[in-house]
Amino acid sequence: MTEMDQAAGDPVRRSRPAPRGTASYQRKRAVKACQVCRARRTKCDNLKPSCSFCLKVGAVCIQSAQDLSSFDPASLKILERLDSLEQLMRSSLPAPDEQGPPAKKRALSTPSRVEPPDTGDSGNRxxxxxxxxPGSEEMLSWSCLRDLHATGQSDESADDIGALGLQQVTPQQHVSSPPGLAGVPEEPRLVKALLDNFFNYVHVKNPILDEVSTRRMVLGKAVEGLGFDWSPESCLALLICALGSLATPFGPSADTMPGTAAYAHAHAYFQAAQxxxxxxxxxxxxxxxxxxxxAGVFMMCNFQSTKAWRYFVQALVGCQEFEFLSNASGRPDQLDDTPHQAxxxxxxxxxxxxxxxxxxxxFPVSDHDTRLYPSFFPTPPAPRADAIRLPLMEADQSREQISWYFYLAEISLRRLSARVSAEMVTIMETHASRHTFLESMAAALPSYEAQATEWQASLPPCLSLEAPAEQDDVCRFVLRGHLINLYETIYWPFLAVFLDEDGLGGPQTSTWNAFxxxxxxxxxxxxxRLLVNKAGYRHRHHGTDPLPRSCSRSALTLLAASRSQQAIVGEPGHAQILHLPHDWRTEISNVVDLLVFWGPETNRYNEIRKILCRGLAEAESNDYRLERT
Incomplete structure (x- = not known):
């Protein structure tokens, strides 16, 4: 018999060597079932604080935390070290009597107060x-608006959405998640119309695709069947069709509201893309x-800001491997980088x-640091040889040119807004009182206004804002709105003085008169803002959600100014300082209509809408009493 045969027949030599850890101790089971699972004699997954079965049936899951007899020596040693670390951390914490009062609850990563060096001025910081x-939701806590909140358990006022015969709806109520793309247009002729909508009304604001090659790809997928494969190209084609289904010329988007075929088709395309x-x-x-x-743009068109943000974050993550971002200078050096930059x-x-x-x-919400901005502007695409790129129609070429002018103008305005905001925050941090801060802001204001005027003057004729707002196309409409946002920022410190007496601790006539x-x-x-944005109140687009947000803030500001001025006039020796614009109530009423129109798709603005309705009713009642006296 050979040695190999002897080894095969010897059970001792045939067995595998014992693990190294078992030489020092006998390993035992490290967990026991909870009391409920032990009574049922079933396996327990020992999840904390409740196992899966107890969580499912609603039972109280009792798991012994004191019995360590079943733990192996290594686990006991780990627990011992953890106990030591816990004791060390507890000993380093100050005693309860050494701790100051609890900090006021505030938004994470957004300090609500900056404490400058103490200069002996006990004035308002x-x-x-x-x-x-601030956000429109934060404005509801202002002292001049607090009494407009509902006081009862339920609000029976006629301004409730239910009284208007509306219901809160979601996309899922109108899309039954059809298998594949059943019932959704896939014919090349119909898909071409969706492509036209996409490039005319969506892509013009963010030119991230090459139009000719994209059209060729999507139409090719339509010939094969949009739902035929699972490739990334198929996903892109479906997203383009989804946005093309919702996209309309600038103006009311009644044909894309919940319950319409376009709305249902858009969500079916998007679900297939997902x-x-x-x-x-x-x-x-x-x-x-x-x-x-x-995908993020589609979510923004449907009041899904949080989901849109997730998609935008993922898009930005996907850009991090682009070669031009790894250049030592941080700047692109090749025209081929144009789509990557875009x-x-x-x-x-x-x-x-x-x-x-x-x-x-x-994710800090502060956007007031210009160092965060990329150091370059995206480069418009260079003309390509006809052999590579089919010539576009004259109208298409003009649209592409306007698209890139708009794109660069919007980016430059965002950089300007961030730079101005950063300077304002810096001024705030260097002043101990509100009055001295406002004095410094008043000195800087002419410079900020000049920069805004210079930006507006630099716009090409196709994007000029000199014409009346009523003649705006969607690109000029967006740019005009962004410019108003900049002016809102630079004037806000002065206007805020008149809106909330809590900020000044009471009437301050000298401050009011000075600013x-x-x-x-x-x-x-x-x-x-309300007059300019009125044309887009019922238009579904990338800014569908931000527009009600900003217009609500302006409506609340006008209402707060009206109520605060009434309070000022009521004080002995005080006269009205601010004058409400003509027809301000009509424009607030239009904002209420805006919130009602989009109410079936989002309930985010319900409380704001009710506050505005109550404020308008009160203002009309006050006017009626004045007319009677």
Missing amino acids: VDVSMVLP KRMGLLFVAEDIIAPQCFFL IYWSAWKSEREVRGNVRRPD SEQAQRGLENHMA
């Missing part, structure tokens, strides 16, 4: 809300961030715009 415009997004997370080419960005900038600015509204703990001119300009700018 400066809050960020006194420097930069099913193809899995491969995008591991894709390394440009199509992945392009798809995520367009998607990077679109994802970057969209994520920053939405971040301030969704407010997530690990009333700047505050009046700020008030007129809020009225201008």
Whole structure:
């Protein structure tokens, strides 16, 4: 018999060597079932604080935390070290009597007060809300608006959405998640119409795709069947069709409201695209961030800001591997980088715009640091040889040119707004009192106004804002709205003085008189926002959600100014300082109509709408009493 045969027949030599750890101790089971699972004699997964079965049936899950007899020596040693660390951390904490009063609850990563060096001035210090415009939800806590909140358990007022015969709806109520793309247009002729809508009304504001090659790809997918494969290209084609279904010329978008065929088709396309997004997370080419960005735009069109932000973040993540970002200078050096620059900038600015509204703990909402901005502007595409790129029609070429002019103008205005905001915050941090801060702001205001005027003068004729707002196309409409946002920022510190007496601790006539001119300009700018944006109140687009947000802020500002001025006039020896713009109530009423119109798709503005309705009713009642006296 050979040695090999002997080894095969010897059970001792045939057995595997014991693990190294068992030489020192006998390992035992480290967990026991909870009392409920032990009584049932079933396996327990020992999840904390409740196992799966107890969580499912609603039972109290009792798991012994004291019995350590079943733990092996290594586990006991780990627990011992953890106990030591816990004791060390507890000993380093101050005693309860050494701790100060609990800090006031505030938004994460957004300090509401900056404490400058103590100069001996016991005057009012400066809050960020006194420097930069707050969110419309934050404005509801102002002292001049508090008494407009509902006081009962339920609000039976006629301004409730239920009284208007409306219901809260979601896309899922109108889309039954059809298998594949059943019932959704896939014919090349119909898909071409969706492509036209997309490039005319969506892509013009964010030119991230090459139009000729994209049209060829989407039409090719339509010939094969849009739902035929699961490739990233198919995902992109479906997203383009989804946005093309919702896109309309600038004006009311009644044909894309919930319950319409276009709305249902758009969500069916989007649901099919979502099913193809899995491969995008591991894709390394440009199509992945392009798809995520367009998905974010679709969500913005449907009041889904949080989901849109997630898509924009993922699009920005997909851009991080682009070669031009790894250059030592941080600047692109090849014209071939144009599409990469475009998607990077679109994802970057969209994520920053939405971040301030969704407010997530690990993502600071401050957008007032110009160092955060990329150091370059995207480069418009260079003309290509006809052999590579089919010539576009003259109208298409003009649209592409306007698209890039708009794109660069919007980016430059965002950089200007961030730079001005950063300077305002710096001024705030260097002044101990609100009055001295306002004096410094008044000195800087002419420079800010000049920069805004210079930006407006630099616009090409196709985007000029000199013509009346009623003649605006969608690009000029958006730029005019962004410019109004800039003016709102630079006038806000002065206007805020008149809106909430809590900020000044009571009437301060000297401060009011000193800065009333700047505050009046700020008030007129809020009225201008409502007049300019009225044309887009019922238009579904990328800014569908931000528009009600900003217009609600302006409506609340006008209402707060009216009520605060009434309070000032009621004080002995005080006269009205601010003057409400003509027809301000009509424009607030139009904002209420705006919130009612989009009410079936979002309930985010319900409380604001009710506050505005009550404020208008009160103002009309006061006027009626004055007329009777």
